[in-house]
Amino acid sequence: MQSNPSMASNVEEVLLQGLSDHYKHVVESYLKFTHHKTELHLREVSKVIQEVKDSRLLDNQYSLLEVKNIIDALETVLKSTIKSETQYSNHTSLELLRQVFKEADEAGFKLKVDISSIENEETLQEIAKMENNMFPKSVGGNKLPSLKTNSEDILKLKKENDSMREQLTTLQKSYKEMMQEKTEITNQYNAVSDELKKLKNKLQGAHDPNDEKELEELRNKVAHLNSIIKSQNEELEKTQLKATQNEQKVLQLEHEKEAIKKDLVTAQNELTLKVNQTSQFQNMMTIVKNKNEELKELRDKLKLLDPNFQMKE
Template sequence: MADFGFNEHHQSEIINYMRFARSKRLLRLKTIDSCFEELKDSRLVEDTFTVDEVREMLDGLQMVVRGEVEMELIDTAHTNVLLLRQIFSQAEKFYLRLQSDISELENRELLEQVAEFEKTDFKITNKINQETSKPMLAPLNEGGVSELLNKEIAKLQEENDKLKSRLRTLETQAMSALDEKTKAERALKDLQRTQGEQKLSAQTKEINSLEDTVAALKEDYERSLSANAASQKDLKENLITAKHELLRVQEQLTLAEKELEKKFQQTAAYRNMKEILTKKNEQIKEIRKRLQKYEPDD
């Protein structure tokens, strides 16, 4: 009796599938036989044929047989995909990730074992399988340690992916904040020419403080991500704390922007600066339109 390392239930499932595959194979072979019989009955009615007539008959037969074989191969491939779909669907319910080795599908030794199994075991167990029902593929013991570990691993991986996504979002926001800081610095330089360095020193310190806060926030999240394996609970608490810190920084940035805008409006240079920025924005839009002709967005 061939041994594939399966339990009795999985052995029975293999036998059921092989019975199904054999019935489909026999049906297709009967179809091919009928093609030859039809050729004999319809065309082989004379004693002699020319070379062209024989070639024509063989070409027609070849086309018909080729179509039947191709249809059977396609149908077999699609049937195997449906079988794998059932197996993978049941595995995903228990957070399992199945893998396959395509190279083993051409292992001659294993193929010979399958052929031997079809000749012997398939016939021996045919009577037993007729008495059994056709249950759905049963999963492994739900309370097994392996499944619990796989669930926990999948959960941790999901949390890790969320943290990575959150970190990317924070990095984007940090870059945005740095861009805003750069714009504010340029505005401050323009104001320094008109109002002097003394009035703007406090604002410059505030912007530098915000920059340090954003850099510290980014560093804190990178440390939190590297320490993900230490404790899932700590990661969640760090995420909440970082979120609050980010909101506070954003609020400070908003207040700083409002304060800058207020001071801008109090100066005579505000209108000139606004006009310059409007012109620059129009130029940037025009440049982007030109770039899109050569480098379209993905």
């Protein structure tokens, strides 16, 4: 749809009223600059979304968790991209103001600037109309002006930097989660060790060498698994420093950690079972059972002698 030339001229006259031809040209040039930057930023966002499609949407079906992870990853990248581009626009606007104020100071002028008026809706709408008139939407889809080589290099470096930052964030998050799980596993191990010490202190009598040997082997196995967890944490710390490494390493470490966690739970269950099966524990349970039976017999005899007799709890 073509814009009306007379309408475009009227809008420009209202906005640029009171400015010399030189400053009118500056305003138009800056508007062109911001327009092309906006188009470039939109292209950058489209590229980010396309990269997610190409790298993450490879299967026909996804679970709810997988979809959530993909959306979260896309959100992180988009936030970073939009924040960076917005900051860039803010900084260029500030640089333009700095140049204007510097020229005014050198000329001995004191400019009056009303910050509160820059969000005037009516004026902003007129500026939007002026931009639309200067850059009408094309039916055939006109191409944007080609970028210079240095601009392409900067965008490429920025893209690589954003990608590296995303990978680092993912690795840091995985490392934090693994550290939390490692703490939980360590606490479980310490709890089992404390329980074993308490049982040893309670159990008295002769020790079966075979039972003690099995217990020692299980304790060594638990200690060995804890050592493996420690080495995995050290490997994660090294991985954190290599921000360019892909997520495959983290997934592999997580799978290994889950396997170790399962082995540790199995070892703890075996340890508890072996403790319950030791001769000391069985002897202790037999003694308690016999004492309970003797106590019951004495209580019955006392009731026969004195029906009103009651045992103190």
